[in-house]
Amino acid sequence: MQMSELTALLTPTGLSLLDTLDPVVSTADAARAVSRLRAAGHSPDLVSAVVGQAHLRAKAVAKFGDFAGRMLFTRAGLEQATRLTVAAHHASRMRTAGITRVADLGCGIGGDALAFAAAGLQVTAVDADEVTAAIAAYNLAVFGDTVTVRHGRAEASLPHDVDALWLDPARRAAGHRETRRVGPDDYSPPLGWAFEVAATLPTGIKLGPGHDRDALPADAETQWVSADGTVVELVVWTGALARDGVRRAALLLRGDKVHELTAADDAPDAEVRELGAYLHEPDGAVIRARLVGTLARQLEGGMLDPRIAYITGDAALTSPFVQSFRVRETMPAHAKTVSAALRARGIGTVEIKKRGMDVDPAAFRRKLALRGEGSATLILTRVGQRHLAVLADRVQ
Incomplete structure (x- = not known):
C-alpha cells in the first residue's frame, strides 16, 4: 500500500466505504467493487485502498477471526503477522515471567502487540516502514495510552524503560532467489544484532520454523509452535522468558487445547524396531x-x-x-x-x-x-x- 492510498483510506468517507463494502474474496468480487466505486465518483487511490483492504480483511479472518473486520493490513504485514491464538501464548509467557512493559520491535501490523496490550502489558511498538507503522497505530488505537507506536528502525529504537523485548525480524526479500540460503544479515533487524540484544534483556525472537538450528544461540530456549497441524514459527526465548532446564520445546495448539513436549536438549534417537501393528x-x-x-x-x-x-x-x-x-x-x-x-x-x-x-x-x-x-x-x-x-x- 502506498501512503497516498492510506491517506485516502483514513478519512470518514474511506473508512465508511470499507465498513459497508461486501466481502472481497475473489478477483471477480474485486472487479465488481472497483467498477461500482469508480462509477460512484471515488478517486482511484481511495478505490484501490478500500477494495484492497476488503480483500485483506477476508484473508485475515483465518488469523484474527472477528477482529479482522476492524483492522487494517498490508499484504506483507498480514503474511508475516502472528495469528491471534499464537500471539496470546506469547503474551501469556510475558505475564508469567512478570513482564509489565515490552517493546515490540518490528511490530508489523500489530498482531503480537494486540495480544500484549490485551494481556495488560504496556507496549512500545516500532516498525521501520512508515505505512506499516501507521496501520499498526490504527489497529492498536483502541488501547489508548497502553500502547505507543513509533516509526523507526529497531536498532535505533531500543527503549530503556522496558522489561522485555519482542522481535519479529522481517526477511529482506529484494534480489533473493528461492534457492538462496538465508543468512543472519538477510533480516531486518539483522539477527546478529537481535541475538546480542537478547543476551542482555529478556527477549522473544520469532523466526521461521525452518531456520538453521546451528545459527541459534546455544544458551536460549528454542520453541517450535504448531497451530492446528501446521508448524508456524520458531521462537527463541532468553533471560527470564526462558524456562529453567528447557532448551527444546514443541508447543501444539489444537483449537482451545494446548499440548507441549519439552527437553533439556535434542533428544537421542529411540531404538529401531521392525514395523509393528x-x-x-x-x-x-x-x-x-x-x-x-x-x-x-x-x-x-x-x-x-x-x-x-x-x-x-x-x-x-x-x-x-x-x-x-x-x-x-x-x-x-x-x-x-x-x-x-x-x-x-x-x-x-x-x-x-x-x-x-x-x-x-x-x-x-x-x-x-x-x-x-x-x-x-x-x-x-x-x-x-x-x-x-x-x-x-x-x-x-
Missing part, C-alpha cells in the same frame, strides 16, 4: 525440535529407521503429538505393485504420505489405477536401503 507420524513441531526420540520412549514405541521420523509399535495410541495409522500390509514402493494391490482391494480413494523418499505424491497418484469404494492411507518411506509402501488406515 501401528505407524505414528509425529507433529512437525516435534520433528523440528528433534524430540522424536523423547516422544517414542513416552509412547513405548521405536523408530522405524534412525533417519526417518516415524514411530512404530503394536499398541493403539491416543496422543496429540502424533497421527496414527493401523498397518494393513507392506509392499515395495513401486507404482505398478502398489496400483495392483489397491485395485485388488477395491480402493478408490487414497491419502498419500511420504517421508525419506524423493517422490512427488501427486505424480505417484497419477500412476495408480484407483477404482472401488474403499479408502486407505498409503505411506511411502524408506527403511534402511528399502523403499517401502505401507497400506494403512488412519486411526487419529
